[in-house]
Amino acid sequence: MQQDYTKEPSLVEGRLTIGEIEELIAAPLDSRPGFKYYLALTITTSVMLVGGVCLALSFWFGIGLWGNNQPVAWGFPIVNFVFWVGIGHAGTLISAILFLLRQRWRTGIARFAEAMTIFAVMCAGIFPVIHTGRPWLAGYLLPYPNQHDLWVNFTSPLVFDVFAVSTYFTVSLVFWYVGLIPDFATLRDRVVESGVVSKIKKTLYKVFSLGWRHSNRHWQHYEKSYMILAGFATPLVLSVHTIVSFDFAVSVLYGWHTTIFPPYFVAGAIFSGFAMVVTVLVFVRKIFDLEQIITIDHLEKMNKIIIATGMMVGYAYGIEFFIAWYSGNPIEQFVFINRAFGPYAWAYWIMVSCNVLVPQFFWIRKIRRSVPLMLIVSLLVNVGMWFERYVIVVTSLHRDFLPSSWGHYAPTLYDAGILLGSFGLFFTLVLLFTKTMPAVSIAEVKAVADGAQPSHREEAD
Amino acid sequence: MERTSKLNGVAALFETPDEIMAAAEKTAEAGYEKFDVNTPYPVHGMDDAMKLPPTKLGFVTLAFGLAGALAMLGLMTWMMTIDYPMVIGGKPFWPLPAFIPVMFEATVLLATVVTVGAMLAIYFKFPANAHPLHDTDYMRAVSKDKFGIMIEAADAKFDELATVEFLQSLGAKKIEKIREIADPEPPIFSKRFVLLLAGVFVAVALGTYGTLNKALFYTPFDWMSYQPRVNAQSASVFFEDGFGMREPVEGTVARDEVLYEYAGAETHPEIPVVNPLAATKENLAEGERLYDVYCSPCHGYHGAAESRLRKQFPLPPSLHTEKARTWEDGDIYHVIHEGQNTMPSYARQLTEDDRWRVALYVRALQRAMNASEADVERASEEASDE
Structure with missing residues (x-):
């Protein structure tokens, strides 16, 4: 079969006009939420409430309700923190790195992925704060002048983390909002049947559009600023998970103290983030009829990134064992053999099979382009990546340097409830987002539609 | 919005990106300066067609990125090296490599936030919901799928009839005259907004005071002050002898302790020990x-x-x-x-x-x-x- 590979296929399927694109994306915002929406919201908020109750109990009775104790002092809170921060890496990667690489297909999924980034970082932020046991004292993490003349320890990766995650959240939020301004203006100007869109909603669109006029004198600076933001967000997204990995790698503990951790963590974060984006997008494109905008081509490209990053993660697993053997250090060798064949071998092999073996199915084009199958794979990848953090945190800690201090870690129901609650929070925010803001960037998708850009000079003349 | 009869400008709509490109080019060539092109998305090549100078936004980013890095470096140097130097993990008092991550984050934070803030507030003069273009059919059209060009009445070359004719000659599908808004007072100085700001100020002040001085002293936040433990010198209901402080286990030998030969002797034997120390x-x-x-x-x-x-x-x-x-x-x-x-x-x-x-x-x-x-x-x- 002869194909012309020099011409990119249309990013928007079905020859939609610019106006139709807008109608499609704005449709969920122009209608009042129905029964199913409220049902979904009830479920997610209930799940969130479970987490809230577990948290409240934890603070009333103390965090002794959790499974963490010596020697595994990090347990679930840190596992969940790293997991959610990892999820939060896909959004900025899609919106920043793919933007710099001129991957125009990012337009269909960027907005949603960015929103997921922000929600995931919000979920992540809960965990280190509650892990301290006294979250109301979190203000001490900031270097502020105080009568003790005491400053935070700027040489500690835990302090780097505070700065990295809060910067990441702020910059992601700014990036997201800058992208939303033209869309808010479009929603403000949309003519819809009266009474369908509430006046409050219209007013909010007007307020948040800041008076955007689609002026080219603005677009000029706007595009530049978007480029600048992408340029900064790219090293930022790499730095954040690098610094998260420093939390582990800078400590002198076998199984953590390895130089491969930063790239290994970043690859894992992108891997898990893309899996989560695919998981959620599969539903969103179906429920909101966005299949022509978030096409199967988009999903296939994401699946290719999943297999690529999955292989990187697999390589990291392998090289950790190689270095343990090659270093000739018997303690490090013990740690890794214990990881794969010790009391937590089950977690290790769940991790390896979900993260390394399952994505291999994506070598087959049919599976890459099949929605139910890619959903299964991406869900398994999410499970595997959660277990990766579990394996890293728990197996390295439960065998202390002194065999007399060896212990076993088992989470309690409260740990599980809080993890469940974080998923509830995440999906509640996702649901609220899909009904109040355009889940796909209207202006950006318009700009990549067929015939949206002036024809090439030579052709036009 | 209420409008006066005063003309703000004339706006024309076009159907395709090619048309708007040609129109923008001709408008710029005709000598108009105060005109704008409104498109639902950025149209490539429009900046050249409008003869716009390149944006200088990047300099703002550069300046504030550098400022962020240097300010953070200065801050950390002052805190860790000058104000309270401490040896942590065997690092020097000025551990530059350990400063790099936080410096980088500060660079990114300040550069991006200030760039966006400067763009919105200074370049765009936002929020600007009282612009004459708002709430017009023209705006609704360019917000959706049309491409528009708008020539302001303030332009030196503007003439109501001649400009309309010029736009028609470009092939405009629809022409709309934009009138000035009756009350151009920026809402930022309106009484309601100022009151809102005052309200926010009071709420934040009270909230901060309440949190730091009241809320933190309610149960369970005050549990650090009341812990179920025995303080030094205090009584205990748990131990039989009622003492909170316990004796070491029998037979405990302290460091450097020399066992005393006559320990446990009840009466005074003539202890045949002489003071080994000189009366210095x-x-x-x-x-x-x-x-x-x-x-x-x-x-x-x-x-x-x-x-x-x-x-x-x-x-x-x-x-x-x-x-x-x-x-x-x-x-x-x-x-x-x-x-x-x-x-x-x-x-x-x-x-x-x-x-x-x-x-x-x-x-x-x-x-x-x-x-x-x-x-x-x-x-x-x-x-x-x-």
């Missing part, structure tokens, strides 16, 4: 210090039973009795070590050398309080020598 100035001074701390509360500063705990604790006998003065040094040591009557053992508070120093000082006290003629003469001689 240092030993006597240290003996005085220790005596004042441990012995003087009951025995008094002069050892004459002038107890500061009178009526609270049984009075001990004076240290200047005939019996005490004829004791060997070893007997004094023995009493310190073993206790006597109501006096507990001070073996745990005083080391072996310290006990001998106290014994030396007790001897000095005894001699001073019961001085002979010869002692007085010698003391006065020494005093006159100095």
Whole structure:
């Protein structure tokens, strides 16, 4: 079969006009939420409430309700923190790195992925704060002048983390909002049947559009600023998970103290983030009829990134064992053999099979382009990546340097409830987002539609 | 929005991106300067067609990115190197490599936030919901799928009839005259907005005060202040003897402890131990210090039973009795070590050398309080020598 590979296929399927694109994306915002929406919201908020109750109990009775104790002092809170921060890496990667690489297909999924980034970082932020046991004292993490003349320890990766995650959240939020301004203006100007869109909603669109006029004198600076933001967000997204990995790698503990951790963590974060984006997008494109905008081509490209990053993660697993053997250090060798064949071998092999073996199915084009199958794979990848953090945190800690201090870690129901609650929070925010803001960037998708850009000079003349 | 009859500009709509490109180019060539193109998305090449100079936004980013890095470096240097230098993890007082991550984050934060803030507030003069273009059919069209060009009345070349004709000659599908808004007062100075700001100020101030000074002292946030533990010197209902502080387990040997041969002897044997320390100035001074701390509360500063705990604790006998003065040094040591009557053992508070120093000082006290003629003469001689 002869194909012309020099011409990119249309990013928007079905020859939609610019106006139709807008109608499609704005449709969920122009209608009042129905029964199913409220049902979904009830479920997610209930799940969130479970987490809230577990948290409240934890603070009333103390965090002794959790499974963490010596020697595994990090347990679930840190596992969940790293997991959610990892999820939060896909959004900025899609919106920043793919933007710099001129991957125009990012337009269909960027907005949603960015929103997921922000929600995931919000979920992540809960965990280190509650892990301290006294979250109301979190203000001490900031270097502020105080009568003790005491400053935070700027040489500690835990302090780097505070700065990295809060910067990441702020910059992601700014990036997201800058992208939303033209869309808010479009929603403000949309003519819809009266009474369908509430006046409050219209007013909010007007307020948040800041008076955007689609002026080219603005677009000029706007595009530049978007480029600048992408340029900064790219090293930022790499730095954040690098610094998260420093939390582990800078400590002198076998199984953590390895130089491969930063790239290994970043690859894992992108891997898990893309899996989560695919998981959620599969539903969103179906429920909101966005299949022509978030096409199967988009999903296939994401699946290719999943297999690529999955292989990187697999390589990291392998090289950790190689270095343990090659270093000739018997303690490090013990740690890794214990990881794969010790009391937590089950977690290790769940991790390896979900993260390394399952994505291999994506070598087959049919599976890459099949929605139910890619959903299964991406869900398994999410499970595997959660277990990766579990394996890293728990197996390295439960065998202390002194065999007399060896212990076993088992989470309690409260740990599980809080993890469940974080998923509830995440999906509640996702649901609220899909009904109040355009889940796909209207202006950006318009700009990549067929015939949206002036024809090439030579052709036009 | 209420509008006056005054003209703000003339706007024309086009159907395709090619048309708007051509129109923008011709408008710029015709000498118009105060005109704008409104498109639902950025159209490539429009900046050149409109003859716009390149944006200088990047310089703002550069300046504030550098400022972020340097400010953070300065801040950390001051905190960690100058204000409170401390050795942490064997790093130097100015651990530059450890500063890099936070410097990088500060660079990114300041550069991006200020770039966006400057773009919106200074370049775009946002929020600007009172612009004449808002709430017009023209705006609704370019917000969706049309491409528009708008020539302002403020332009030097503007003439109502001629400009409309010019736009028609470009092939405009629809032309709309934009009127000025009646009340152009920026909402930022409106009474309601100022009141809102005042309200926010009061709420934030009260919220901060309430959180830091009230909320943090409610249960369970105050649990650090009330913990179920026994404080030093306090009673305990748990232990039979009622003491909160516990004795070490029997047979515990402290570091550097020398086992005492006559431990447990009830009466005074003639302890055949002589004081191994010389009566030097240092030993006597240290003996005085220790005596004042441990012995003087009951025995008094002069050892004459002038107890500061009178009526609270049984009075001990004076240290200047005939019996005490004829004791060997070893007997004094023995009493310190073993206790006597109501006096507990001070073996745990005083080391072996310290006990001998106290014994030396007790001897000095005894001699001073019961001085002979010869002692007085010698003391006065020494005093006159100095």
